[in-house]
Amino acid sequence: MPRSVNSVASRARRKRVLKQAKGYFGRRKNVWTVAKNAVEKAMVYAYRDRKQKKRNFRALWIMRINAGARLHGMNYSQFMGKVKGAGIELNRKVLADLAMNHPEAFTAIVNQVK
Numbered sequence: 001m002p003r004s005v006n007s008v009a010s011r012a013r014r015k016r017v018l019k020q021a022k023g024y025f026g027r028r029k030n031v032w033t034v035a036k037n038a039v040e041k042a043m044v045y046a047y048r049d050r051k052q053k054k055r056n057f058r059a060l061w062i063m064r065i066n067a068g069a070r071l072h073g074m075n076y077s078q079f080m081g082k083v084k085g086a087g088i089e090l091n092r093k094v095l096a097d098l099a100m101n102h103p104e105a106f107t108a109i110v111n112q113v114k
Contacts, residue, residue, distance in 0.1 A: 067099065
C-alpha cells in the first residue's frame with residue numbers, strides 16, 4: 001500500500017508560517033526552513049516581551065514619580081510610604097502621569113501627604 005501524506009495540511013501549515021514571515025529580510029521570508037526558524041524565534045521574543053513590557057512600564061512610572069517627588073524634597077520611597085499611609089488610592093501609572101503632565105495636581109498630592 002502506498003504511503004499516505006496529508007499534503008493539504010502540510011501546505012496550509014507552510015503557507016501560514018510564510019505568511020507570518022512576510023516582511024522579513026532575505027531568505028527568511030520565502031524559504032520554508034529558514035522562515036520556520038525565524039517565525040519560531042519571533043514568537044519566543046513576542047511571548048517574553050509581553051511580560052517584560054509590564055516590568056519596563058512599572059520602572060518608567062517609578063522613575064517619573066521619583067523625579068516628581070525629589071522636586072518637593074522627598075525620595076520615591078518616602079513619598080510612596082506617605083501616599084499609602086494617607087490612604088490615597090492612586091496607582092503608580094496615574095501618579096506618574098500627574099507628575100509628568102500635571103505638576104500642579106502632583107504638588108497638591110505631595111502637600112496632602114506631608
